[in-house]
Amino acid sequence: MVTEARDRAGGNITTVERDGYLWEEGPNSFQPSDPMLTMAVDCGLKDDLVLGDPDAPRFVLWKDKLRPVPGKLTDLPFFDLMSIPGKLRAGFGAIGLRPSPPGYEESVEQFVRRNLGAEVFERLIEPFCSGVYAGDPSKLSMKAAFGKVWKLEQTGGSIIGGTFKAIKERSSNPKPPRDPRLPTPKGQTVGSFRKGLRMLPDAICERLGSKVKLSWKLSSITKSDKGGYLLTYETPEGVVSLRSRSIVMTVPSYVASNILRPLSVAAADALSSFYYPPVAAVTISYPQEAIRDERLVDGELKGFGQLHPRSQGVETLGTIYSSSLFPNRAPNGRVLLLNYIGGATNTEIVSKTESQLVEAVDRDLRKMLIKPKAQDPFVTGVRVWPQAIPQFLVGHLDTLGTAKAALSDNGLDGLFLGGNYVSGVALGRCVEGAYEIASEVTGFLSQYAYK
Numbered sequence: 001m002v003t004e005a006r007d008r009a010g011g012n013i014t015t016v017e018r019d020g021y022l023w024e025e026g027p028n029s030f031q032p033s034d035p036m037l038t039m040a041v042d043c044g045l046k047d048d049l050v051l052g053d054p055d056a057p058r059f060v061l062w063k064d065k066l067r068p069v070p071g072k073l074t075d076l077p078f079f080d081l082m083s084i085p086g087k088l089r090a091g092f093g094a095i096g097l098r099p100s101p102p103g104y105e106e107s108v109e110q111f112v113r114r115n116l117g118a119e120v121f122e123r124l125i126e127p128f129c130s131g132v133y134a135g136d137p138s139k140l141s142m143k144a145a146f147g148k149v150w151k152l153e154q155t156g157g158s159i160i161g162g163t164f165k166a167i168k169e170r171s172s173n174p175k176p177p178r179d180p181r182l183p184t185p186k187g188q189t190v191g192s193f194r195k196g197l198r199m200l201p202d203a204i205c206e207r208l209g210s211k212v213k214l215s216w217k218l219s220s221i222t223k224s225d226k227g228g229y230l231l232t233y234e235t236p237e238g239v240v241s242l243r244s245r246s247i248v249m250t251v252p253s254y255v256a257s258n259i260l261r262p263l264s265v266a267a268a269d270a271l272s273s274f275y276y277p278p279v280a281a282v283t284i285s286y287p288q289e290a291i292r293d294e295r296l297v298d299g300e301l302k303g304f305g306q307l308h309p310r311s312q313g314v315e316t317l318g319t320i321y322s323s324s325l326f327p328n329r330a331p332n333g334r335v336l337l338l339n340y341i342g343g344a345t346n347t348e349i350v351s352k353t354e355s356q357l358v359e360a361v362d363r364d365l366r367k368m369l370i371k372p373k374a375q376d377p378f379v380t381g382v383r384v385w386p387q388a389i390p391q392f393l394v395g396h397l398d399t400l401g402t403a404k405a406a407l408s409d410n411g412l413d414g415l416f417l418g419g420n421y422v423s424g425v426a427l428g429r430c431v432e433g434a435y436e437i438a439s440e441v442t443g444f445l446s447q448y449a450y451k
Contacts, residue, residue, distance in 0.1 A: 015196030054187025086119030096158030134343030
């Protein structure tokens with residue numbers, strides 16, 4: 001059974017369609033990994049998948065100019081986002097000519113500055129952290145937030161060394177044959193669905209049918225005398241109690257903390273320590289002619305979007321070119337832009353009105369993307385998330401381990417923690433984490449199966 005406190009499934013996935021526009025107010029897209037594609041195909045959404053152009057450029061604002069980001073390491077020499085000394089420093093660091101790792105857990109800033117230099121950090125990684133985590137890279141954990149890259153240095157002695165070692169291991173231990181039902185994305189891209197991300201939870205709900213209970217708010221969990229757990233819900237039909245051998249909690253950590261406190265104070269304390277800064281998703285539209293001429297290619301705005309380093313005097317974290325990324329997102333002749341503002345370094349957004357947020361974003365965009373004298377934007381939606389994205393700060397994995405160990409120490413076997421603070425903040429990682437937890441649940445319940 002799946003229980004959801006809201007009146008719809010999908011958590012923070014929030015697709016809105018109105019006035020000829022289709023936009024997202026929560027997550028915007030996903031990396032089309034095989035687990036993500038498997039979920040989509042299993043839900044009957046293969047024909048509804050839409051993938052962005054893998055060649056669509058991404059831009060970073062630097063010194064009043066939007067500069068394209070290299071798509072891969074070999075592109076680095078040909079881009080003007082970094083100086084020649086900065087590129088050389090990154091290259092030498094990547095092959096291992098850099099200070100050795102310290103004996104403590106590094107922040108993203110410490111790791112990147114040590115391995116790749118100041119320019120890579122300030123012009124690429126810092127704006128990327130702002131765009132993905134809405135976070136402060138001086139506090140985010142490299143191991144927790146970008147574990148795959150962190151592991152390269154651990155296993156190979158350097159980023160390049162670890163890359164070669166990973167390639168060698170993959171060739172000597174080939175993966176099982178890929179599911180022939182899955183589409184094959186071309187290059188590095190992102191995906192969505194024809195009518196937005198909400199199609200995925202809607203399709204899952206349809207397949208599960210009556211097993212999904214909406215507007216069921218979990219008020220307590222207790223251990224049952226008969227084994228397993230007793231869950232008590234407030235529902236539209238009144239108070240309902242259920243007994244279950246296993247529970248997967250995918251609520252935010254601060255919600256899980258409150259519910260679990262009667263069962264384990266130590267687990268509750270650990271879960272309550274995770275930080276979720278506020279973020280606002282501001283979606284606005286301009287006429288095509290409002291775009292600066294130098295930003296147009298063949299008369300159109302093309303690309304994935306743009307990121308803004310905190311050092312460049314722009315409040316908006318980044319802007320996604322929604323109508324360029326996926327089809328049928330805006331009426332003909334209009335450009336739809338999704339802008340994120342706020343985050344760990346700008347928590348004051350919660351005290352601003354919707355019009356003030358729109359004004360801030362519009363003011364920023366007129367510095368580099370929109371013509372200064374263009375007409376005011378059409379506002380499609382403003383969504384403020386007071387507690388938006390869990391921050392994988394230094395010590396995050398240890399704290400999560402403490403919470404899990406406390407549950408085990410209190411005999412709470414069969415109670416699993418899931419969601420974005422466990423698996424990772426990206427939608428694709430949440431889906432991959434769901435498959436991983438499903439496997440754990442299966443293993444746990446197998447002890448009760450008839451032998």
